[in-house]
Amino acid sequence: MGNLVLDGLGKRFGASVAVERVDLDVPQGQMVALLGPSGCGKTTTLRMVAGFVPPSEGRVLIAGKDVTRAPPHGRDTGMVFQSYALFPHMTVAQNVAFGLEMRRVNRADRESRTREALRMVRLEGLEDRLPRQLSGGQQQRVALARALVVNPAVFLLDEPLSNLDAKLRGEVRMEIRALQQRLGLTTLIVTHDQEEALTMADRLVVMERGRVRQVGTAEDLYERPADPFVAGFVGRCNLVEGALDSPGAFRAASGALLACAGGPPPPGRPVLALRPEHVRITPAEGGPARLRAVTYLGAQTEYHAELGGTPLVAVLPTPGADSPLRRLSPGDAVALSWEPSAARLLPAARHDEKGA
Known part of the structure; x- marks a missing residue:
């Protein structure tokens, strides 16, 4: 077991920058999620850690050892691929034992460790089945189990839940997290699913266009986003462009005046960030805003409104049958x-980053 350090890790494909100088320290036993949209560089970063993609610059250190130039089998990592990458002609037990066989572990130890790995993931009794016979x-x-059986120093997960349906995804997500915590595994997981990252990881690394935008806990990123990209990617957020009209008053580009936190404004033209669950909505004949849509979501209801030309979304607990909110419909003031x-x-994106 050990920590994982990325020291200025970067990757270029010709003139294209896929990953730009990532610095990250994953302490022993912590799970860190690389989060971002498709093409942001998160999977390339993970594959550099695993040894499948050679970095253009920087280093990868595992338990203090520089493994930047080591082959995948020499890095003491266990990786779960997005497609699972199981051998279709091998049984469950043979798939799990494959890594041990490649490491020339003797047969008795191989069988013992395979049984234990299958027990950890609750697959006892399925040793002789083929992958096609499994859900x-x-x-x-x-x-x-195949990744865990080699007792890796670092556990790597590449979109591990993307091929599962919604209900099963939630169940397996909690199982992976419980297993990771029980075994004290230093883990790096790649995902584009914000809920997955928020519920599983100790810290999140939000990436965009090969760059790290912010590193922090789920609470840090949700409550204190560094910029509009992070605010819009981690959870939902109303993002309004404009300028500070006076302390505590923000003038939207549409002309609407919106209340905001006091204090010194960020440099440049700021963006106002307001989470939908913080917006209260009240029926008001002749009110300044008008509803554009009302969407029932079960426990919550989503209200799309327009205030002086500025669209805003409010998400509230679904009101009771007797609440006046229940009678609201599109077009109401x-x-x-x-x-x-x-x-x-929040500070607006710098011009040199928009086309990066």
Whole structure:
């Protein structure tokens, strides 16, 4: 077991920058998620850690050892691939034992460790089945067992839940997290699913266009995003362009005046960030805002409104049958309000980053 350090790790494909100087320290036993949209560089970063992609610059250190130039089998890592990558002609037990066989572990130890790995992922009794005879969730568990059986110093997960249906994804997500914590595995996981990252990881690394935008806990990134990209990617957020009109008052580009937190504004033209759950909505005949859509989501209801030409979304617990909110419909006039401290001013993206 050990920590994982990425020291200025970068990758270029010709003139194209896939990953730009990532610095990251994953302490022993912690799970860190690389989070971002498709093409942001997160999978390339993971594959550099695994040894499948050679970096153009920087270093990878595992338990203090520089493994930047070491082959994948010489890095003491266990990896679960997005496609599971199980051998179709091998049984469950043979798939799990494959890594041990490649490491020339003797047969008795190989069989003992394979049984233990299958027990950890609750697949006892399925040793002789082929992958095609398993459900998607069971195949995922085989892939997990195969990565765990080699006792890796670092556990690597590449979109491990993307091929599962929604219900099974939630179940397996909690199983992976519980297993990782119980075994104290230093883990790096790649995902584009914000809920997956928020519920599984100790810290998140938000990436865009090969660059790290922000590193922090789920609470850090949700409550204190560094910029509009992070605010919009981690959870939902109303993002409004404009300028500070006066302390505590933000003038949207549409002309609407919106309450915001006091304090010094960020440099340049700021963007107001306001989470939908912080917006209160009140029926008000002749009110300044007008509803554009009302969407029932079960436990919550989503209200799309327009205030002085500025669209805003509010998400509230679904009101009871007797609440006046229950009778709202598109076209109705309403009043919108929020605590000024809930509306944060963030620095707009720099011009040199927009086309990066």
